[in-house]
Amino acid sequence: MAVREHLLETASRPPEEAPAALVGMSVMPSGAINCITLQVEPEHVLPVLEAMRGLMGKLESYLTSAVASRYLLVFGVALAIEAFDIVTVPAMAALALVR
Structure with a gap:
Protein backbone atom coordinates (compact mmCIF):
# COMPACT_ATOMS: atom_id res chain seq x y z
CA MET A 1 0.00 0.00 0.00
CA GLU A 41 8.76 11.07 -21.53
CA PRO A 42 10.07 10.25 -25.04
CA GLU A 43 13.44 11.97 -24.59
CA HIS A 44 14.06 9.94 -21.40
CA VAL A 45 13.36 6.43 -22.73
CA LEU A 46 17.01 5.52 -23.31
CA PRO A 47 18.24 6.81 -19.90
CA VAL A 48 15.39 4.94 -18.22
CA LEU A 49 16.31 1.72 -20.01
CA GLU A 50 19.97 2.19 -19.04
CA ALA A 51 18.99 2.80 -15.41
CA MET A 52 16.78 -0.31 -15.43
CA ARG A 53 19.65 -2.35 -16.91
CA GLY A 54 21.92 -1.21 -14.07
CA LEU A 55 19.23 -1.94 -11.49
CA MET A 56 18.68 -5.43 -12.89
CA GLY A 57 22.44 -6.07 -12.77
CA LYS A 58 22.56 -5.04 -9.11
CA LEU A 59 19.47 -7.13 -8.32
CA GLU A 60 20.97 -10.17 -10.07
CA SER A 61 24.23 -9.74 -8.15
CA TYR A 62 22.38 -9.44 -4.84
CA LEU A 63 20.17 -12.45 -5.49
CA THR A 64 23.13 -14.55 -6.65
CA SER A 65 25.11 -13.74 -3.52
CA ALA A 66 22.05 -14.32 -1.29
CA VAL A 67 21.35 -17.72 -2.84
CA ALA A 68 25.02 -18.68 -2.70
CA SER A 69 25.27 -17.72 0.96
CA ARG A 70 22.19 -19.81 1.77
CA TYR A 71 23.68 -22.82 -0.01
CA LEU A 72 26.94 -22.30 1.89
CA LEU A 73 25.00 -22.14 5.16
CA VAL A 74 23.15 -25.38 4.36
CA PHE A 75 26.42 -27.02 3.32
CA GLY A 76 28.09 -25.87 6.55
CA VAL A 77 25.26 -27.25 8.69
CA ALA A 78 25.35 -30.57 6.82
CA LEU A 79 29.13 -30.72 7.23
CA ALA A 80 28.83 -30.01 10.97
CA ILE A 81 26.22 -32.76 11.37
CA GLU A 82 28.40 -35.21 9.44
CA ALA A 83 31.48 -34.31 11.52
CA PHE A 84 29.46 -34.70 14.72
CA ASP A 85 28.23 -38.09 13.50
CA ILE A 86 31.76 -39.23 12.58
CA VAL A 87 33.09 -38.27 16.03
CA THR A 88 30.23 -39.37 18.28
CA VAL A 89 29.23 -42.73 16.76
CA PRO A 90 32.64 -44.37 17.34
CA ALA A 91 32.81 -42.80 20.80
CA MET A 92 29.37 -44.15 21.67
CA ALA A 93 30.32 -47.59 20.30
CA ALA A 94 33.53 -47.57 22.38
CA LEU A 95 31.56 -46.54 25.44
CA ALA A 96 29.14 -49.41 24.86
CA LEU A 97 32.06 -51.89 24.63
CA VAL A 98 33.52 -50.60 27.90
CA ARG A 99 30.33 -51.37 29.80
Whole structure:
Protein backbone atom coordinates (compact mmCIF):
# COMPACT_ATOMS: atom_id res chain seq x y z
CA MET A 1 0.00 0.00 0.00
CA ALA A 2 2.82 2.42 0.83
CA VAL A 3 4.44 1.86 -2.56
CA ARG A 4 1.13 2.33 -4.36
CA GLU A 5 0.44 5.55 -2.45
CA HIS A 6 3.94 6.85 -3.22
CA LEU A 7 3.54 6.10 -6.94
CA LEU A 8 0.12 7.78 -7.07
CA GLU A 9 1.43 10.84 -5.20
CA THR A 10 4.46 11.07 -7.49
CA ALA A 11 2.34 10.68 -10.62
CA SER A 12 0.00 13.47 -9.53
CA ARG A 13 2.76 16.11 -9.23
CA PRO A 14 2.70 19.11 -11.56
CA PRO A 15 4.78 18.70 -14.76
CA GLU A 16 7.71 20.81 -13.55
CA GLU A 17 8.10 18.61 -10.44
CA ALA A 18 7.22 15.27 -12.01
CA PRO A 19 9.92 12.67 -12.55
CA ALA A 20 11.14 11.96 -16.08
CA ALA A 21 10.12 8.32 -15.67
CA LEU A 22 8.10 6.36 -13.19
CA VAL A 23 8.16 2.58 -13.52
CA GLY A 24 6.43 0.03 -11.32
CA MET A 25 7.51 -3.61 -11.49
CA SER A 26 6.29 -6.73 -9.77
CA VAL A 27 7.75 -10.22 -9.92
CA MET A 28 5.38 -13.11 -9.38
CA PRO A 29 6.42 -16.22 -7.41
CA SER A 30 6.56 -18.13 -10.71
CA GLY A 31 9.24 -15.70 -11.94
CA ALA A 32 6.95 -13.88 -14.37
CA ILE A 33 7.56 -10.13 -14.42
CA ASN A 34 4.71 -7.66 -14.65
CA CYS A 35 5.98 -4.20 -15.49
CA ILE A 36 3.68 -1.20 -15.49
CA THR A 37 5.13 1.99 -16.93
CA LEU A 38 3.21 4.93 -15.56
CA GLN A 39 5.12 7.77 -17.15
CA VAL A 40 8.13 8.00 -19.44
CA GLU A 41 8.76 11.07 -21.53
CA PRO A 42 10.07 10.25 -25.04
CA GLU A 43 13.44 11.97 -24.59
CA HIS A 44 14.06 9.94 -21.40
CA VAL A 45 13.36 6.43 -22.73
CA LEU A 46 17.01 5.52 -23.31
CA PRO A 47 18.24 6.81 -19.90
CA VAL A 48 15.39 4.94 -18.22
CA LEU A 49 16.31 1.72 -20.01
CA GLU A 50 19.97 2.19 -19.04
CA ALA A 51 18.99 2.80 -15.41
CA MET A 52 16.78 -0.31 -15.43
CA ARG A 53 19.65 -2.35 -16.91
CA GLY A 54 21.92 -1.21 -14.07
CA LEU A 55 19.23 -1.94 -11.49
CA MET A 56 18.68 -5.43 -12.89
CA GLY A 57 22.44 -6.07 -12.77
CA LYS A 58 22.56 -5.04 -9.11
CA LEU A 59 19.47 -7.13 -8.32
CA GLU A 60 20.97 -10.17 -10.07
CA SER A 61 24.23 -9.74 -8.15
CA TYR A 62 22.38 -9.44 -4.84
CA LEU A 63 20.17 -12.45 -5.49
CA THR A 64 23.13 -14.55 -6.65
CA SER A 65 25.11 -13.74 -3.52
CA ALA A 66 22.05 -14.32 -1.29
CA VAL A 67 21.35 -17.72 -2.84
CA ALA A 68 25.02 -18.68 -2.70
CA SER A 69 25.27 -17.72 0.96
CA ARG A 70 22.19 -19.81 1.77
CA TYR A 71 23.68 -22.82 -0.01
CA LEU A 72 26.94 -22.30 1.89
CA LEU A 73 25.00 -22.14 5.16
CA VAL A 74 23.15 -25.38 4.36
CA PHE A 75 26.42 -27.02 3.32
CA GLY A 76 28.09 -25.87 6.55
CA VAL A 77 25.26 -27.25 8.69
CA ALA A 78 25.35 -30.57 6.82
CA LEU A 79 29.13 -30.72 7.23
CA ALA A 80 28.83 -30.01 10.97
CA ILE A 81 26.22 -32.76 11.37
CA GLU A 82 28.40 -35.21 9.44
CA ALA A 83 31.48 -34.31 11.52
CA PHE A 84 29.46 -34.70 14.72
CA ASP A 85 28.23 -38.09 13.50
CA ILE A 86 31.76 -39.23 12.58
CA VAL A 87 33.09 -38.27 16.03
CA THR A 88 30.23 -39.37 18.28
CA VAL A 89 29.23 -42.73 16.76
CA PRO A 90 32.64 -44.37 17.34
CA ALA A 91 32.81 -42.80 20.80
CA MET A 92 29.37 -44.15 21.67
CA ALA A 93 30.32 -47.59 20.30
CA ALA A 94 33.53 -47.57 22.38
CA LEU A 95 31.56 -46.54 25.44
CA ALA A 96 29.14 -49.41 24.86
CA LEU A 97 32.06 -51.89 24.63
CA VAL A 98 33.52 -50.60 27.90
CA ARG A 99 30.33 -51.37 29.80
